[in-house]
Amino acid sequence: MEKSNFDQLLKKYITGQVTESERVKIEAWLDVMKTENSKDLELNPADAERLFQKIVSKKDNLEQIKSFKPSSGKETKTLGAGSLLKIAASIILLIVAGYFSYLMIGKKDNFNFLASDKVEKIILNDGTLVWLQKNSRLTYLDKLSQGIRYTELEGEALFEVAKDATHPFHIKCNGAMIKVLGTSFSLKTSDHVVEVKVLTGKVNFSTASNIAGIDVEPNQKAVLKPNGALEKSAMVQGEITSITNDTDYLMKFADAPLSEVLNSIERKFDVTIKKSSNAAVNCKITADLTDQSLERSLETIEEILNVKFEQNGQVITVTGAGCSTP
Structure with a gap:
């Protein structure tokens, strides 16, 4: 069967051969489609051609594309674009998997993440957490061979950089360079203005004309x-509250049940914590786990309560008497 225009466009998208405008439009529509019933990921020939024309159009019609819906009805014969669309959708669902989505970069040399209209959470392969504000883009480039961790930002994000003294974390944006070791801060770029707000640690803020x-x-x-x-x-x-809003950055607990603390850790680090016994979950704990890694957070709880954590991948098991005598 001869491939449709839309079929060929998606193939180009998957292989990174579309224009920047086409990529933005495709991802915007797939982001909307991820919330629809899976059967809507099938297009009939007329739908496919209409959507193709909208995407390749030079017009600024992003809102029209976001509101575009395939025809429904079992009597409509679908075409090959459906399978390619599902492949493309599976890729995008990793990128725009919803509110506070999770992505582990792994061993990829290059990585490009575009937030949709919501805050997106990214966990980099070094353990760094990034809360990417809507319509912002984060690019990751593997430069560990050069002794650095390197990213580029367009838009706004809150960073909680994993501590690694041997590999400084660099962020390039709008002609500026941010360099840190293990620090939490907000970074915003807009209209040739770059602004950094530091929560913990220290950030070096430099430019080509001011290298120091x-x-x-x-x-x-x-x-x-x-x-x-x-x-x-x-x-x-009020600025700290503003830049940490809609994130799991703040992790300060005062006389809180251990169950509440563990639930917050699960959300922040995208792990599952299994309680082998309910004895400890009602114990109260006071601790500030803000800007602490997963490992350090668990160690802190172990120092306060009579519990032990054992981690296997993304699953953590907690055992121990908690606040009672073992």
């Missing part, structure tokens, strides 16, 4: 102005 840059410390922010100047100042009250 400036160091930005906790509760400070710095802005790269359109004229190339770097300006540093203190964060005002």
Whole structure:
């Protein structure tokens, strides 16, 4: 059977041969389709051609594409594009898997992540957590052979960088370079302005014309102005809440049941914690696990309560008497 225009377009998309405009439109529509019934991922010939024309159009018609729905009805004969569409959808569902989606980069040399209209959570293969704001893009390039962890950002994100003194974490954005070892901070780029707000650790903020840059410390922010100047100042009250909103960054607990703490850890690190005994889950715990790795968070709980954690991949088992005498 001769391949349809849409069929061929998706094949190009899967192999990375579409234009930037076409890629954005395809991903925007697939992002909408992921919430629809799976049967809607089949297109009849007329649907496929109509959608193809909208995607390759030079017009700014993104909203029309997002609202495009395939014809329904069992009597409609579907074509080969359905299978390719499902392949493409499976790829996109990894990229836009919904609110606070999870992605482990693994061993890929290059990685490109585009958030849709929601906050997306990414866990990089070094353990770094990134909360990518809507319509923002994060690119990962494997440069460990050069002794660094390297990313590029377009838009806005909250970073919780895993500590690794031997591999500094670099972020390139709008002509600026951010360099950290293990730090949490917000980074925003827009209209030739770059702004960094530091929560913990220290960030070096530099440009091509100011290679030494400036160091930005906790509760400070710095802005790269359109004229190339770097300006540093203190964060005002409320800014921390603003940049951590809709994320699992803040992990401070006061006299909270262990079950609540473990549920928060599950959400943040995308793990499953199995309780072999219910004895410990009602124990109360006071601890600040903010900006702590999964490993360190579990170690802290072990230091406070009589419990032990055993991890096997993404599954963690907790045992022990908890707050009672063993």
